[in-house]
Amino acid sequence: MDARSLPREVGPTEDGSRLRIVWQDGAVSELLPWLLRTKCPCAGCVDEMTGLRTLQPETVPPDIYPESIHYVGRYALQFIWSDGHTTGIYPWDLLRRLGGDHSGSTPSA
Numbered sequence: 001m002d003a004r005s006l007p008r009e010v011g012p013t014e015d016g017s018r019l020r021i022v023w024q025d026g027a028v029s030e031l032l033p034w035l036l037r038t039k040c041p042c043a044g045c046v047d048e049m050t051g052l053r054t055l056q057p058e059t060v061p062p063d064i065y066p067e068s069i070h071y072v073g074r075y076a077l078q079f080i081w082s083d084g085h086t087t088g089i090y091p092w093d094l095l096r097r098l099g100g101d102h103s104g105s106t107p108s109a
Contacts (some may be wrong), residue, residue, distance in 0.1 A: 001089060004025045004096065007022065007024070007092060007095075008023060008024050010099060017032070018032055019066075019069075020032055023096060026096065027099075029095065029100065030099070033094065035098065036066075036079065037064050038060050041086035041094060044085075060083070060085065064081060064082050064083055065082050066080060066081060067080045068080045075092060076090055076091045076092065095106070
């Protein structure tokens with residue numbers, strides 16, 4: 001794993017609206033819960049055979065939030081979502097890509 005994809009700090013933003021990750025190289029990602037939920041990599045959200053996303057973003061409530069966040073070993077986070085979804089494991093490199101590409105994204109109305 002690229003050292004740039006390892007976190008130095010993980011926690012909420014000051015206002016609690018986003019997940020804030022400070023990476024080893026000093027970069028900072030602030031990720032909206034809605035974005036994280038819609039990018040869940042689990043088999044319930046992405047077809048295992050085709051790799052196509054089966055979760056439709058419009059079905060995710062714009063006000064979704066993590067009820068809890070768990071570390072998975074030293075390589076990922078798992079979110080327990082307010083919609084009851086629990087199976088997604090988000091590796092650090094995925095979170096880094098999402099933060100670099102979409103950290104300012106907002107839910108579509």
